[in-house]
Amino acid sequence: MRKRGLAVAGICAMLVVAAACSDTDGGSPAAGGGPQSSSTPGASTTPGGDQSQTPSADPAAANVTVTPAKNAAAVRPDQPVKVVTSSGTLDNITVSDKDGGKVSGSFNDAKSEWTSLPQLKPSATYTVAGSAQGSDGKTVQISSTFKTLAAGLKLKASVAPLDGETVGVAMPIQIYWNNPVKDRAAVEKRLSLKTSVPVEGTWHWMNSKQVNYRPKNYWPAGTKITVNIATQGVNAGGGVWGSASRQIDFAIGKSVVTKVDVKKHTMAVTINGKLARTIPITAGKDGFTTRSGVKVIMEKYRTKRMDARTVGIQPGDPEYYDIHDVQYAQRVTSSGEFIHGAPWSSGSQGTENVSHGCVGMSLKDGAWYFAQTLRGDPVVVTGTNRPMTTGNGWTDWNDSWAKYKAGSALA
Numbered sequence: 356m357r358k359r360g361l362a363v364a365g366i367c368a369m370l371v372v373a374a375a376c377s378d379t380d381g382g383s384p385a386a387g388g389g390p391q392s393s394s395t396p397g398a399s400t401t402p403g404g405d406q407s408q409t410p411s412a413d414p415a416a417a418n419v420t421v422t423p424a425k426n427a428a429a430v431r432p433d434q435p436v437k438v439v440t441s442s443g444t445l446d447n448i449t450v451s452d453k454d455g456g457k458v459s460g461s462f463n464d465a466k467s468e469w470t471s472l473p474q475l476k477p478s479a480t481y482t483v484a485g486s487a488q489g490s491d492g493k494t495v496q497i498s499s500t501f502k503t504l505a506a507g508l509k510l511k512a513s514v515a516p517l518d519g520e521t522v523g524v525a526m527p528i529q530i531y532w533n534n535p536v537k538d539r540a541a542v543e544k545r546l547s548l549k550t551s552v553p554v555e556g557t558w559h560w561m562n563s564k565q566v567n568y569r570p571k572n573y574w575p576a577g578t579k580i581t582v583n584i585a586t587q588g589v590n591a592g593g594g595v596w597g598s599a600s601r602q603i604d605f606a607i608g609k610s611v612v613t614k615v616d617v618k619k620h621t622m623a624v625t626i627n628g629k630l631a632r633t634i635p636i637t638a639g640k641d642g643f644t645t646r647s648g649v650k651v652i653m654e655k656y657r658t659k660r661m662d663a664r665t666v667g668i669q670p671g672d673p674e675y676y677d678i679h680d681v682q683y684a685q686r687v688t689s690s691g692e693f694i695h696g697a698p699w700s701s702g703s704q705g706t707e708n709v710s711h712g713c714v715g716m717s718l719k720d721g722a723w724y725f726a727q728t729l730r731g732d733p734v735v736v737t738g739t740n741r742p743m744t745t746g747n748g749w750t751d752w753n754d755s756w757a758k759y760k761a762g763s764a765l766a
Contacts, residue, residue: 417443417489419497427501432475432588432596436460439468440487448485452476474588477506477596507594508534510542512584516605516731524573524610525651526731527751528582535563537592539764542566545586545597551579559751559762569751569759573733576627578607608729613694615714617645617738620705622694622714626727634720635705637697639712639739643674646712648743649752650687650734652694655725659684659695663711666691674711683721687734688748694734696721 418441423430436450436458444466450458458481460471475481483499513531516522528548536542543558543566556570574580581604586597614623615636622634639645661684662677669675684695697704697715704716714736716724733752743753751759760766 417441417487417491417493417495419445419487421483421497421499423501425499425501429504430475430501431590432477432503432506433473433590434475435473436471436475436481436483437468438470438483438485440489441467443467443487443489443491445469446486446488448483450481450483452479452481472585472588474585474597474600475503476587476598477503477509479503504596506596506598508596509598510534510536510586510589510591510595511599512586512601514582514584514601514603516603518603519605521606521608521729523652523729523731523733524576524607524612525569525649525733525749525752526574526607527651527749528568528580529749530566530584532564532566532591534591534595535593536566536595537563538590539563539566542586542589542591542597543764545584545589545600547583547585549581549583551577554578557760557763558765559754559759560764561746561762567751571756573610573612574607576607576610580605580607607731611727611729611732613724613728613732613734615645615734615736615738617647617708617736619738620707622716622724624724624727631727632720632723634716634724637700637703637705637710637715638708639710640708643711644739644741645692645708645710645714645736646688646741646743646747647736647739648750650692650736650743651749651752652685652687652728652730652732652734653689653748654686655728655730656681656684656686657725658682659693661693666711668711676711682718683725685725685728686748688743690747692748694721694724 420439422437438445438448445462446466448460448469450460450471456476458471458474460469462469480500480502484497486494486496488494511533515529516526530546539560546558546566548556548568552575554570554574556568558566558568560566581602584601584603587600589597591597610627612625615638617638620636620638622636624631624634659681660679661681663675664670682696684693686693692712694714696718697710698718700709700715701717703709743750745753
């Protein structure tokens with residue numbers, strides 16, 4: 356994520372430390388590491404001079420306070436950097452790390468105060484730079500450095516969908532953390548969305564290492580979405596600190612909603628609100644019943660090997676199979692249910708269920724359907740007494756809206 360940052364300058368500089376290690380719960384600073392202040396603001400008699408001198412007695416001089424103080428150590432990454440002048444204005448304030456990464460911040464209306472976002476990297480050295488002009492017309496430069504505390508563990512995010520991807524109308528946004536999040540509310544406050552059309556939605560914690568987002572209803576076709584994961588500097592609890600932020604942009608494609616009726620052996624495909632095709636299918640036979648519920652296409656394979664050993668059926672079992680070239684295969688559950696072309700069951704398609712749980716159809720229909728769909732398209736299955744279970748695929752749409760919203764740490 357692109358960041359801006361500004362830094363501080365002044366004829367007279369008061370350097371205040373607000374740096375401290377926190378306990379694993381993000382509570383009070385450890386003893387000896389609490390906020391500190393220099394006893395008096397420093398003053399520089401010449402531009403760029405030492406900021407630890409006696410403050411100027413001239414009320415027109417641009418006495419400046421910088422927080423954290425110069426050479427402060429163990430500064431909390433979730434604390435803002437502040438630069439304040441008692442007289443005059445600030446200009447060109449930057450706060451940057453040794454790799455050139457800048458911290459975003461903003462001035463107040465009078466340009467007498469600059470405050471950064473609380474998004475510092477742990478284990479980093481920052482330089483504050485800029486200038487201040489007092490009401491006496493004199494300008495000085497300031498350079499100050501400080502170090503942030505070392506994180507026990509660093510928090511980073513992996514995201515689906517991918518940046519730049521176009522996905523289906525049921526695609527949940529999924530953020531996977533590399534370390535467990537103890538303070539879910541603190542992290543969730545750092546997550547935000549921008550959509551090209553108004554959309555009501557919510558975050559929902561699947562567990563301590565995954566948080567998802569879905570709208571109340573399917574995404575409107577054609578929606579453009581930006582996800583901001585501004586977790587750099589966040590205290591996630593348990594000694595885990597955010598070490599990076601990310602921005603993901605993706606789009607929603609056309610609306611393709613599939614309804615599978617296992618009892619009727621049919622699959623109806625609706626595209627942009629109009630029924631496009633009804634396809635004869637076969638589904639899971641007794642002992643391998645296809646699950647009912649709202650599924651979401653997770654993966655698409657032009658050709659896929661399907662070996663029954665992956666679902667616990669071993670060679671020698673009468674139900675064992677190993678098909679190397681299943682065509683037009685689209686995964687809808689983690690446990691192994693697919694929608695695919697199945698020429699071997701052509702005599703049963705539309706009349707009976709003979710599969711091991713997958714939805715099979717002719718190669719011609721399989722090719723057509725494969726060309727219509729995107730990762731994230733919904734597949735609504737009815738007609739069986741075997742329901743979907745949470746986490747067996749992208750199961751966000753099987754909860755009521757009220758229940759899903761209750762999964763937010765901010766609900």
